[in-house]
Amino acid sequence: MRQPLVPRALIVLVGIAGALIVLFGLREVASLAGPFVLALVLVIAVSPVRGWLLRVGAPQWVQVAVPFLILVLVLLGMAGVLSVTALQLSELAPAYAGRFEKLIADGRAFAIEHGVSNEQLDRAVASFDPGRVIEIAQSLLGGVIGVFSALFLIFVLLLAMCLDAPATSRVLRSGEGRSAALVEALGRFARKTRRYLIVSTVFGVINAILNVIALYLIGVPLPLLWGVLALIANYIPNIGFVIALLPPAMLALLDGGLNEMVLVIVAYVIANVVTQSLLLPKFLGDAVGLSTTMTFLSLIVWTFVLGPLGAILAIPLSLLAKALLIDSDPSAAWAGALISNRPITPRAGSASHRSDA
Template sequence: MRDQSVPRAVIILVGLAAGVIVLFGIREVASIAGPVVLALVLVIAVSPVRNWLARRHAPIWLQVALPFLIVVLVLLAMVGIITISATQLASLLPTYTDQFRQLVADAQRWAAAHGLSNDVLSRGLQAFDPGRVLGLAQILLGSLIGVLSALFLIVVLLLAMSLDAPVTSKVLTAGEGYRPHVVTALATFAHKTRRYLIVSTVFGLINAILDMLALSLLDVPLPLLWGVLALIANYIPNIGFVIGLLPPAMLALLDGGVQTMLLVIAAYCVINVVTQSFILPKFLGDAVGLSTTMTFISLIVWTFVLGPLGAILAIPLSLLTRALLIDSDPSAKWAQALVSGKRPAGRPAQGRARRVRGGGSSGRR
């Protein structure tokens, strides 16, 4: 009998084409999809509060109202701080025109003394223009203000999801007998997302406070703004530290000179290495379940789809995609290993299997 199965290459190509169509479709409605995902992630983040109230038999209205109010107050505080600080930054930047010209003149004199042409220096200054770097911070903060300015939509979504959370939990529990893999995958997504958000937020706050103290000691303007930027950038994988460092370092260069900039860079590096490299992995562990390559690819893809908000939500969005497409499918163990960068459990390595077989045959001899 002739094999009528579809070739694997065709399945892969059709799957990739469908994925591209879905991503471009989400990009077209990014102004709606972004707040929806943000609301979902925030509801997942505060779900331990609702569970704690439920275990103590609190009334339903309190189980809904308290987590909802916590999220709304945090959002309002973030909107207020970012709006005021971004306004101060916009009014502060024009005052550094003379300092920037002086830096350019000093750099040209230093280049001439060391035999470098002004053309090389000009190209370097264009590439590392502090105004452009600070402008990137304004774009990021402006995009966040644009997302958070749709506060009414986010609040409505939060209220709706908070009201549905108890019912959704019961529905998922009841569905374990019908779709156990799907329910388990969604529960794992919620657990990993919640753990990632809580641990990242705690360490982001520690980083932000330490960064603000360092900037205040060095007399760098707007330390509160750069602390908030460090907290937000903490959710951006791979490049978040650089995004949080460059704007205050450039402002320190304009305000206090090269020495102040180097001190800011040194302080940020020490704080980041201690918290992110030594302490954070012990608490976060393997909660994310994504390899370094997949994390970086998810950052690029979701930033392309949802803009700056996609960069912040890259990890939760990738965890949701993994839960829906991979973890819910029992036959996709190889894909789980590919995404997480770990060998699937329950299968011995090829070399080990050969040694076992070889030992058995030698024993028979």
């Protein structure tokens, strides 16, 4: 067997070093990279609209203007809702400071009656602060609002990408014979990202509506705010449900006591089980193609690089990296199978085995 000219260990180390350089470089320009990736993902999401307009013979300016206007309206709507709800959230926390102190005092008295020492109580109180939970939610909304504050940059990027979309499609089609693997990988990335976004958005809206109705019936303040948070957190893998649940649950505890908090938890769990656990996997299928470990690792890495927006875009960013680094290289099929936890399956009429995960 012929030995490689460069030791594999050196290739791995150089690859890791290159990845770290790229990630830290992106972190330094996160204020530009975040809006760029957001614009790219949004343009991919509305590309079926442009395709439909092309099929019906609409003029090219219509193919550009309609998807662009759709995205502008969505962004302006989200920016308005987030701005109002974040302002309400900032005014909400001080109003419950007295109730929180009374709750702590009642809990301390109850614990002392059952033999718990003051020192143990002090440590427990220091580690449990509902204000921190609200700060996490406010940080998430604030990070997204920070991106929306650069709306002019996002609008310019959206317009440029919408203008270039027809030409980009023609260029990719012209390269199918020369760089078939790369073109196929990019096409697969666009399809999976679009399906992931559309399905996640539909079920996220359904989940948010159910949560808002439940919070309104229970009597938790600002149900619309927590519905918006649930919709945004729906795009965050693994921990999104917890992020969406904790703030309204803590607020319910402060506003109506333990029974109200239990009702909120039960309502959120039921809505999450129905929409996320039973229905979503059937419609989403294998659109993500990432194992649970890789999904969680993606969340950590992209949050570190781009902040809260990186958590929301973790799946599309990982799909893009997978398309460029793995799916475009037929010899890296084993790596694709490894990160998706799916064995390599041979394709009929092909000597090489590639994974479509």
